[in-house]
Amino acid sequence: METNKNYPKSFSHIGITVPNIKEAVKFYSEVMGWYVIMEPSKIKKEKETAIGLMCIDVFGDNWEEFEIAHLSTSDGIGIELFSFPHGIKEAPEFNPFNTGLFHFCIQDPNIEAIVEKIVAYGGKQRMPIREYYPNDKPYKMCYVEDPFGIVLEVYTHSYELTYSSGAYNS
Incomplete structure (x- = not known):
């Protein structure tokens, strides 16, 4: 029996363009x-390999070379630096x-x-650094930038915990 139920997709990776790949790898690691x-x-x-053809498909013909590195978070989310x-x-x-993309969020x-x-x-x-529920729960957040000006947010607790508790209800 075929079902037409939709299910939540998992997050695989995010691609971030940086001015200096070595400095970015150092910062993020x-x-x-x-x-x-x-x-x-x-x-x-080049057009001789699958990766070469994929890059031409993605970036078009107006490039000659670039640098790339791959990192991974503790929960297996990929960080693809370009x-x-x-x-x-x-x-930016x-x-x-x-x-457009506004920010991404890490948890610590x-x-x-x-x-x-x-x-x-x-x-x-x-x-x-702000508290979502002052004097009630220890959930905090803060917006920051990496050294390249890319905006990210920091949470102390998971997304589900933070928002299932009614952060917008007073």
Whole structure:
């Protein structure tokens, strides 16, 4: 019997373009503790391999080479880092009001320590650490930037715990 039930898809990975692949691998592995599963490698435009053809399909013909590295979080989510030699190296404009990726979020129960470490490695704390349920539950959050200006958020507790408790209800 065939069912037409929809089910939640799992998250595989996120691709992040950075100005310097070696600095990004250092930051994300040392600060976030993410596992390096493929050291930075150069990919050159060519049509003889499956990866070469895939990259042309994705990026078109207006490139010659780029660098790529793969990391993994403790729960198996992939972090795919890209660095293109002719890309814009400045931080993206912070504009959460427009359509597009706004941020991604990591989880660390010691939010004060991870925010401090992000800043010590050249990142930025965008706001004070805030409590979702002051005097009730220890759920905290904070928006930060990595050293390349990419916005991310830090939670102390899981997404499900934070929002199933009614964060928007007073």
